[in-house]
Amino acid sequence: MVPEINWIAVIVATISTMVVGSIWYTPKVFGNYWMRVAKVAPGSGKSAVVPILVTLVVSFISAWVLAGATYLSFDFYGGSYLTNALLTALILWGGFTAARFITHDAFEGRPVGLTALNCLHELVTFLVMGVVIGLFAI
Template identity: 85%
Template sequence: MVPEINWIAVVLATLSTMVVGSIWYTPKVFGNYWMKAAKVTPGEAKGAVIPIVVTLIVSFISAWVLAGATYLSFDFYGGSYLTNALLTALILWGGFTATRFITHDAFEGRPVGLTALNCLHELVTFMVMGLIIGLFGV
């Protein structure tokens, strides 16, 4: 079985990650804390083009996988496509993203607050992607 994927939803979900990140990491939200905890100085953003391109690519992959997994969940369980998308986003975040962040950050000795901040950012990111994918359906 090949999952049916709404590519418009995937593209919008990809772009949503940039919006969420832009808001989340602004100085007025969590940016100042993030810069301090991650030891990033405000002037270091000069070389941001490559990280932004990488972010778009990996966000597209995440949105595509989430859309495919959502379809499989919906096909198996039935019910609401939106509910399946949100639950799938939550499960994928918890089972893969959060656990990997926590593992790597523990070995790298990163502050717990930074790990929590980044994990919560990813949770919000995945839930917004799930919302978009769920609202568009297949």
């Protein structure tokens, strides 16, 4: 079986990751804390173009995988497409994203607060993508 994927939902979910990140890491939300604990100097002169393009590509891949996994979950379990999207987002986040962040950050000796901040950002990002994909039910 090949999952049916709503490409408009994937594109909107991809864009949603940029919106979430822009809000999350703004100085008035968590940006100042993130810069301090991640040791990022504000206005260091580095171009953000490449990181933004990379983020768009990996966010598209994440949204595409989430859409496919949601379709499979819905096909198997039935019920609400939105509920399946949210649960699938939560499971994928916990099983892959959070687990990998925690592992890598522990070995790299990163502050626990930075790991928590980045993991929670990814949780919110995945849940927003899940809402978008769930609302664009095929």
